Amino acid sequence: MTSTQQTTTGGSSAAGSEFDRGIALERRAEGEYDGHLDGAWSIGAGINGGMLLAAAGNALRHTFADEAHPDPISVSAYYLSAAKDGPARFATEVVRRGRSMSTGTVTISQHDGGAQVERVRALATYGDLTALPDEVRTTATAPELPPLEQCLGSDLAPPEFKKNAPLLNRFDLRLDPATAGWAIGKPSGRGLIQGWLRLADGREPDPISLLLALDALPPVTFDLGLPGWAPTLELTAHIRAVPAPGWLRVVHATRNFAGGLLEEDAEVWDSTGRLVAQSRQLARAPRG
């Protein structure tokens, strides 16, 4: 990175996709980048948390690319205030440069009410996913989903959710009907939602877009009969392999809804059946 105005994206051959435009950065100075958060990725009160995670992850990708550690391995994001459509600053700090992995922080902030307000603070470790050993002893099994044509589009989301959800148009999301009873007023109460996912414009997945995929499905609280908004306090993503091209299978589940908070776990499986990403988030329970 030598130019101070070079536009940089997460996908080498996919600069034309709306995802890559959404996370594009211009370098201002060492570790500092300008971006633009696009309202097309908003849902509810602000920009989707997965998109913020991907944008933050893209900034660290550039910071660590010089050490041959371009891939997110673990990213922990704390959401501080709702991000809006408009310019944003990304500031990264290198905490530790290691041989096989490096650790750093990234902050997303926006000008708001006369001050620069922090939206997200994240701490992350980067490495080279292609340099990891090949052995796979995963005991988890991929979700069994009905064929794509038997799954349901995201247009079935509750009206309360859809009315301010341009994000839904960024995905081609096909939900397993067995986990979508909430769409017809019959939530299962299990706290489980799963389905097929890809970007609407066909842009293939990569380690940075997996950060988005981990927070792309409707909140599992829909399946608990709570149609409202569940703002994320914290989300930690583990990216475990470079995903193969094709549809992703995504599972969201919660085990512990209590005290006005819930944990939500996500798994992303690629088209070869590899568990390529996992996340856990802590969110505020919807009211009502």
Added chain:
Amino acid sequence: MTSTQQTTTGGSSAAGSEFDRGIALERRAEGEYDGHLDGAWSIGAGINGGMLLAAAGNALRHTFADEAHPDPISVSAYYLSAAKDGPARFATEVVRRGRSMSTGTVTISQHDGGAQVERVRALATYGDLTALPDEVRTTATAPELPPLEQCLGSDLAPPEFKKNAPLLNRFDLRLDPATAGWAIGKPSGRGLIQGWLRLADGREPDPISLLLALDALPPVTFDLGLPGWAPTLELTAHIRAVPAPGWLRVVHATRNFAGGLLEEDAEVWDSTGRLVAQSRQLARAPRG
């Protein structure tokens, strides 16, 4: 906090316990504390990651106590180098002060090889667990463990693990025999270890000691037939309620051992059957 030399501990009535001595801090300046990492809490190559998490959590507890946010809600720790017996510095930074929760960072560093070397960097959100709503809709169920007297003490750990594990003496740990086959050369291959846990000196659990409990059991890789050391890269803890006095039930499990890394999930249940803490960590797989 007005005295610059006041010794501060995590438990109000438990200052005499070895856990409270282990996490005790002296305030140097605003947000800066001196501590001493005691080799009595070490295992393998360094101080136990759960003890470092508790010590870091105690520093932030003091930083946020003034805003009435004394309890860890979510703590994400990145482990940068092995911590040794000896003095350590704790530096906290407030990222955001909120009404119901506040977010900050904490760094643990030690003098090593002529320089101050960072051991742990953590990002965390604190609040007041006693102020959360009472509703509990947890769908997870507590592990069914045999009675204490039918469980197995930690003296059954593999010799390779025990030879440098003073940590084992800090706990009274009783493992479910159904998940301890690895002790007699018969790992189940499921990647599951569970048991009863309390501090050896009887010190009752609180939100800070739960940070330790989340990383107190042997690595689940024992149950995959891998007796070596599995160093943590990242661990995120969610503390969900103030634990009741008495024995804790702890479950460690992995779902995704691949590419030389594994995720390890922990749950801590208190004596009333409440799921009081959850964590997920990403660790390096043991060699061999």
